[in-house]
Amino acid sequence: MKKERQGFGLWVLAWPIFIEVFLQTLLGTVDTLMVSRISDDAVAVVGISNQLFGALTTLFTTFAGGAGILIAQRMGSKRFSEARTIAIMGVSVSLILGIVVSIILFFYAGPIAGILNISPELLSLSNIYISYVGGGLFLVGMIASLGTAIRNTGNTRGPMYTGVIINVIHIILNYTFIFGMFGLPQLGLAGIAISSIISRLVGVIMLYTMFRGSFEIKIRLRDFRIFNGKLFKEIIRIAWPLGINSSCWVFSQLIVYSFLAALGAEALAARTYLNTLESFCFTLGYAIALAGQIQIAHLFGAGKLKEAYRSAYRTLYIGLAIVSANMLLLFLFGRNLLGYFTSDPRIIAIGISLLALNLLLQPCKMLNMGMGNALNAIGDTRYTMYTSIVSMSIIGVGCSYWFGISLGWGLTGIYCCMIADEFVRGMLVLMRWRGRKVIRQADIGLSEGNASLHGAGKRSTSLTI
Template identity: 40%
Template sequence: MKNTKKNNGAKLTLFALTWPIFIEIFLHMLMGNADTLMLSQYDDNAVASVGVSNQLINVIIVMFGFIATGTAILIAQYIGAKKEQDANKIAVVSIVGNLAFGLVLSAILVFFAPYILRAMNIPPELMDASLMYLRIVGGFAFIQALIMTIAAIIRSHGFTKDAMYVTMGMNLINVIGNYFFIFGPFGFPVLGVTGVAISTATSRTIGLIAMFILLHYRIKGSLPFTHVFKSFPKTELKKLLKIGIPSAGEHLSYNTSQIAITYFIASMGTIALTSKVYTQNIMMFILLFSIAIGQGTQILIGQYVGAEKLQAAYKRCLKSLKLAILVSTSMAIIFSFFSSSLFGIFTENPDIITLGTTLILLTIILEPGRAFNLVVINSLRAAGDVKYPVYIGILSMWGVAVTLSYVLGIVFELGLIGVWIAFIVDEWLRGLLMLRRWRSKKWQQMSFVEKDSEAS
């Protein structure tokens, strides 16, 4: 029997939405770190191979996100406006659209993986393992596209705990699979990076099955899949792309700029590349607080805007921003005290530990700036203001982050420390510009639900 709960978006609290998102993201990060930690007991080169491959896969996942992001925002606004059937039409179009898109991108990763890795200037000793991981995990990338889409639908209805439970199961399956393939108990074959890739793909496939079951039982009303096949869903697709393409553009710009920066770091040697992977794995546990607050805020603001509660939306963003800055800065300080011990979990290389400890110290300055972007950009998107973050993002990520990374890291030979300084300048510049945009209140005229009302 289907769930008949009412989705009273205005009654949802930030805490009720955020803590399951926090745990879900934590478990996603734990899954990635489980790969890194378990492989670090196997070989440091294997860690670097998976890290580089995952950076490429993350770019593809961001491209899937352009439909998932549009889905989350539109459904939240429609629920706020009490238009559940319109929300369900958007859900169907996004599922079918991302499946088709995912299959195409998965095929590209499988067939063009060698050319992509060579273009990234991967050290020869990392090539074989990176290629194997990229082909296996990348070949199943369409699974992740569907997981992201369905999770966005479920979260936007307020059922953030359900996505969390699925992630818990995926994480457990992945860790068990890693253990068998890396350490080979009971005569199990030791496959290293290949085994980790198989484990990742398997856990995601099982997670997708669970997501479809939740979708069936949790969403109010029927999902009109016949709507897509009877006639081309031009209206819904246009709305999804109008939000999703600019939103994904900002994410895509960030990830491609990170690939360009990784190219610079690769020229610094395997130690620098491995240090970056370990440091960013640790930093993600600091970052997840701001990510969770930003995503919870996006759901609330989307529903507030749909219900035309604009002043409540305005105040919610600013309150969430203060909370994110406070929490992320505090966590960065705490992590800096224990950074040597944390790096010691992954490696015994003193050069990596020393460099990584310095980078974590710089993160105390970096994280508050990143909190601005994660909270305010999500708020602007939720209100329908999706283009401004892209324009500013492209200019800052490439004009500041990439350019300064090269100048400070390569020209002035500051290495990874120079790269981290570039990250700090980029995050703070974008963050302050986003806050200025929010305070201008230009987003108050951009609700997609309001446009529907005017058109009718």
Template identity: 35%
Template sequence: MSSNSGGVRVIDEKTSLFVIAGPMFLELLLNILLNNMDTLMLSHYDENSVGAVGNANQVLFLFIIMFNIIATAISVVVAQYLGAKKYDEMNKIYTLSLLVNLVFGIVLSAFLVLGKGFITSFLHVSPQMLPDAQTYLNIVGGGLFLQAGYNVMLQILRCNGYTKIGMYISIAINLINIGGNYCFLYGPLKHLNLGVAGVGISTVTARVVALAFAICFFYAKKIGKISLKTLAPFPGRLLGKMIKIGLPSAGENFAYSFYQMVLLSFINTMGNDSVNARVYCNSLIAFSMVLASSTAMANQIITGHLVGAGNEEAAYRRVFKTLKVTLPITVGIAALNALSRRSL
């Protein structure tokens, strides 16, 4: 990848898939490690806390998918505009996507905080897990708008060719989260007896740092600027286009995540041990999807640039080339999980 004077890295037909996907693979791996570290550290603190956070996280994942409507759309729109060299439109797209996702995130965060009683009742969370689940929803759910902003900023950086930055941010927030968890559960802040609340505080703190770092990097590399002035007059047609692009992709993931949430509501009636077992199994299953997810995101960025540049034939070939490489590997990993289920 080469760079132009505006801080935008050029992505074309010669760009290697794994040059883009490699950092994303490590980033997703670190994100899964982050979630698993919460589970692992809480398992030594209180088994009921594992199930409580597992219940809360299932809801939070569902809401994060909603943020991906805009995040997914921007990965397509930005890539196409950059491929077509429409640099004068970029600041409008950046500002619109960040503003819409932050406002949407604040609304959903408020719903999580105010509606936590209804949510935990729908999930049939056991009385032993209920206080911790609601506490976690209060803290992490209340700060979920930070994730909404970060998702957009990360996609902007990726589409401009800075795919490694997400990996570096993931390393930083992992260290912050693990350090915070240790302090609250076993370290100098143990006397506060915050437990799950402490884990939630660590998670929100890590997300504050992640969003701040992404914004600082955006300006440091002179990729563009975020300004409300670019939205006058309001680009309603552009917003409609982004929703039209992002909704089908996010809708598919939303349906699957909602199904998982309904399934969890049944598992909650089977006892705390069943809930905890599901949390541990999901942690292992997530690793099977890392390669496919990272290559899919990288492929989306490259094909977006190719389509924007008018090279549809190369984009078509790239999609099927990626599928031929990743599908056998993903099936192999899933089979390995199944065969190793007893030892795992």
């Protein structure tokens, strides 16, 4: 029991997630730095394309995310066989959806670039990047689904080690293919695509090896034919609102990026550079929120409802303190950091103008993520979905267009709307958590179950006498 409690402790779960996500962020930063040596136009293409990839990735990782919550709950309630079955189905469905998305991106890069409002002078670069990086996007789905399943068994170190190796391979291959080292031709953005596919393939192989041994009964290839209709419906019940929630956020960001594209390549590049710096500042907060979700799901599955309720607030307070401190550092040193990415004074000026707004944006994002993940952990995914649909469509997208484009406030107006959206959703999920609706229902269910068992025990004793 002591070993189990330690395995699902907040910091035990969080620090490997932090290192893993930090390395992923570092990988994105290295990509951005290397691409910036090609041109700022190439950076703009990478920025908007990665928003598209993020949006599409949620479509085939959502099922794995819902499965991950149920895995942690089943581990908490000692139903290990069901946890294993859920994990297998989560990976299988994510793989199928990932392959479909990758095929579409590979063959329809041109029309997709048109939908994103990518300017004509950037089309040749975007076709290369969307076709080849997007064509291998199913590997990202496999990494996400395998990593999610492994993490929710309490093993957050395995995905972390994999992340280290992926990053090392990717950075070395990036340098080799982009700049034509060791006698190879200079491939530019195509080099990043090749590097991404190779490093991600290595990651899939490593995670799959860990995944096979994550449960008491080893997982074999023939086990991927397993299908349990009852468990599948339970995954769907949690996953579809979770998917719409995630998709709403990512697609709203994609639409906002299309607004930025309409403002010009300079605004788009400035947002891409600043987003890279923001990601570093938010990484530990994100790790705390994700670790909190795993811990709360485990406690909820174990019937420790009071501990689960308190755990959400502890996660939130720690996350807010960390994110606020990091954003203050970015505010103080942001001008110098932007200089590492570009020498264009207009792009730097745009980025600097947004640094103060980030002091509000990131804590609001932590509030929304921390309490939203807590609700997701106990299966209350429909509420977070409803708040996302309403707030993102009206404030995140509608107001961004109104203030940023129609009224001419530009990037500053869009950022203010992003802050308002995160704050509104954060307050709504906080009020929902304080209402304890799902926890009260679970408490009643546990009480009725205990009463039923107690009554059965009495009848058994009476019959024995």
